[in-house]
Amino acid sequence: MPVNKDPKPPRSRTIANLVLWVATGLLLLNIAFTGFSGSQTAKEPYSMFIHRVQDQEVLKASVGQDEIRYQVKTTDGQPGEIYTTTPIFDLQLPQLLEDNGVEFAALPPPKGQWIGSLLSWVIPPLIFIAVWRFFLTRNGGGPQGALSIGKSKAKVYVEGEAGKITFEDVAGVEEAKAELVEIVDFLKTPKRFTDLGAKIPKGVLLVGPPGTGKTLMAKAVAGEAGVPFFSISGSEFVELFVGVGSSRVRDLFEQAKKQAPCIIFIDELDAIGKSRSSSSFYGGNDEREQTLNQLLTELDGFDASDTTVIVLAATNRPETLDPALLRPGRFDRQVLVDRPDLKGRQAILAIHAKEVKLADDVDLQQIATRTPGFAGADLANLVNEAALLAARRGHTQVQQADFSEAIERLVAGLEKKSRVLSDKEKEIVAYHEVGHALVGSVMPGTDRVEKISIIPRGMAALGYTLQLPTEDRFLRDEAELKGQIATLLGGRSAEELIFGNITTGASNDLQRATDLAEQMVTSYGMSQVLGPLAYDRAQRNMFLDNGMGNARRPISEDTAKAIDTEVKTLVEAGHQRALDILQTNRSLLESLAQQLLESEVIEGDSLREQLKQVMLPEAPLDLEGVPPAAVTTV
Template sequence: MKPNHNNNMPQLGGKRPKFNIYWVWMILAVVILSWGLLGNEKVTHTTTWDGVKEMIEKGDLQKIVVVNKETAEVYLKPDKVASYSDRKEYKGITEQGPQFSFNIGSLDYFQHNLENAQTEYDQEVPLSFETRRNIWGDAFTLIFPILILVGIWWFLWRGMSRGNNGGGGGIFSVGKAKAQMFDKDANVNITFKDVAGLEEAKVEIMEIVDFLKNPGKYSDLGGKIPKGALLVGPPGTGKTLLAKAVAGEANVPFFSISGSDFVEMFVGVGASRVRDLFRQAKEKAPCIVFIDEIDAIGRARSKNVGYSSNDERENTLNQLLTEMDGFGTNAGVIVLAATNRADILDKALLRAGRFDRQINVELPDLKERREIFDVHLKNLKLDPKLDRDFLARQTPGFSGADIANVCNEAALIAARNNKKQVEKEDFLSAIDRIIGGLERKNKIIIPSEKRTIAYHEAGHATVSWVLEHANPLIKVTIIPRGKALGAAWYLPEERQITTKEQMLDEMAAILGGRASELLNFGKVSTGALNDLERVTKQAYAMVAYYGMSSEVGNLSFYDSTGQNDMALTKPYSERTAQEIDAEVKKLIDGAFQRSLETLEKHRAGLTQLAELLLEREVIFAEDLEKIFGKRKGEIRKELEVKIEEPLNSEPSAE
């Protein structure tokens, strides 16, 4: 077998390089520059008038030619060239002139000097004048601007053509939809298995996906696929994640776009993009269109016609309404949308035939939080003893995004402490960090202020522990966090409705800090600002929203549509406003008096708790149980369990 001597030779197989218009421009530029700089170059030496005068004296000059009244070209006699070419400084001189050149300065002065030199040395040197044009300079001055304009025009036309062909650039592509399309070939790894909780929402969404996969199952019974589904819920609950799961599960094209992508500074662009989006969707039908944050274009239309002569957002909304359910047919296009502000959406957008279903994606309950923790804890190196049910119980009111943040923050805290695994304390620290902010242990607090803070937080803890319907306490600290100088963490019950008694107990617990300051020091401080804000809002809600006042009665001035946000007047009279204010003050004064009475009754425990806080800076529910005993609510629950146990037990054989 012969050895291969061409192993080091490059392989010339494959496609040849494609022709590129840039090559033509580069070659043309090189040719022009080379021709202009090197085409007619002659070897001439620069000299001065003194040198020329010496040549006149020797009788070596044949003639002098003045070019453009600026430069003099000096020609030697043919028989005198050899005497100059032998010199080192004049190397390269040829018989074909001119051999020298110099700048004459003033033409009159040069002619005068030349006449004097000819008279002095009795030599006659012919003098002539020429006007020469710089062909390349003039051509460059004339052609270069034209080339620039042609180049700009070509680039714009090329961009416009690319935009018309569906590309992302181009001046004409401003009206094109910026939707991202996912089809069966796209690598979307998120499925419904990755969406923890949201069981009810997944049932309705999966039904739409199943209709696209098996349309005959529904059409045989006369059923029609819903035209649209609106995902509604607080931020971070998984609305966009649910849409991603639909993209991963559906075997049909999936268009994803944000509501803000429709709005531009140009008039008519939003409506044009809506038309283009549905045009693409109809070409790919059956398909799904997902519009995230639809409230950017779906806000209720203004009734003030004279407010704006041309409202771009309203034009975009009108076009969306027409495309979803207008005169034309729109079969096979399902619209999914997500928002956390459904109350401000236009009623025409929410009607049946456009969004047939509103799917509520609420904050997860205890079971769903457990499932969400299971998803986010997969990639963490955990302590084997970690109780995930405990984590779910410690995070009431947390959304899926909050739980993901807790898991990530716990891993960062564990790494900061050089741990090999993430433990229970790291998760508790992460929850505290997210709720209250970062600890500021280096903040300097004088002893008198620290004592006030301790008694303030002890007042909250005491009242919330003693009153039956107040939220049970978890932890109290006087270590500054964020903007707060102290904090108390509670574990609110997960209930669907709240009674008046429960709200009054919570108000008394909120005012426990102010009451403790007044009871122990005889004066109050600014530390209760947040407490007063919360209790005032809750009291107004009880009177004006929930109808929990005997004077005002069963009236509610709450506007679920959100239309009153723009109103300039209140939905009640001045007399009613005075009654509401009086009832609110009555509720707050009553709650404050209950706090004072409760703290006075348990003053010894309050003092013991405050001193323990000053000593340890952090106390837990176990410490309160040692001081005050078990809470009334806990005792009542234990009694209910003991009563129910015999009823649920199996009858004995005897």
């Protein structure tokens, strides 16, 4: 939990309260002077005053800009009651008073008027200052309780607090953990390194995809070392006012130096650390650039007494960072926190499974095998989703079936049982999905087919074929990629074969198949005509899939035409290969499709036994022996 060691109210808040009290007192004083100045008199309408003057009942009058005070005569001509009235602009009033024998003069200024005038100038600025100070105290905030807009917003975690995190709470990233163990040694026994003349690193950059546990790793380092942990996001440095970010950087490092040894953790470093050569910066007055410059200065400013202050930072966009941040002496160590492998996923599942009640049939190794590419956050979400499903079904323990359903929900989306398809649409979807399954079951390097369903899922899927890997794969050869293209086109090929027509259901399959074929030609050099050349120059983000393709190198018109022809050839070859396989196994295609229409779902051993009957065509299409001239013809 965040720590606030100063129980006394901040000085800025005390000043704001004092200003408010002074302004209130002066305002009350002004009311007192203006409200009780002068004697109390009866008030009459201005028309009555004019009638009294014309009837010669007024003895004397004092005329002011805001008030007329006059005294009437008694019946024997002696001075009587005093009245007041609010004047109306009238140039004839002095002549009227003189004609009727009224003694008149200007009204003297009321007592305390000078105080009211003074307060009218003093009170508004005091109120403005008080309100301004109040908003500053709300916008600011720091771990020591000094609330100010220029103060750091970092949260501080110290040893002994509840929820302490150690390396035992982190799994699946053993290489990164081993690298950070050295940082813990630096913090615990810095003298052992400095005695040898070694310089303790100042900055460590954790890079990796979202959800892999970069923040968790930083907290584990602080928990293992038993030192204070300052946590702040890069976006919290930047405010509307120029100079606030650099001020917060200075304040953060000043607080850290006072509590050394300690760790400063800056999450999403790219929020302030983007390259200054980027088009987003237009000069030295940019707020983010000033904040970055101050951070660079602070990293260089550690002296011998500050060597036990280590800065950890995390980002999933390391390619956007300024080179000055990554040079030796600053963030010179980069630790990759990548997605876990099979063993790592099993260890992560074991950690999160401690919080739920598992049935005896739960096999964490099988679940880990079926979740390739899942990060730590994905696996935590999977365990929680399985627990929610078990509770919804009334189970007292989380079963293996709950985990299987949770995996499908995360991969394919929620079931849309309310989406009713017509009989004709169901038949088309059934043949489409069985076509994927039959082709995918015999293609080299493809994942094992686990389930076929015509129950709609997600936003657009009317059915799906679930393929799950049996092992982690990091490389794919040319034959396997061609097999993936054929599998993607298996659904469309089944529609052509059975109905002699095609539908819009294969749009996503065509998109993925074309993208894969283009990557084979332009990125992987898998083209007999174009040779081992890469035509993609700019690489996309290594951790974030933003859906944007790579920028292509400048190429000639002939080369562009050759690329298009090669892509078309690869896709058409996969299409023909899928047609050949389905034609050879047409009876099995129709049999499985009818079963799917009756049960809506085919999975498990029954599906695998039937897919073992799939036969390859006697003369499958093979483009490797086709002459290049024939391949490139459109």
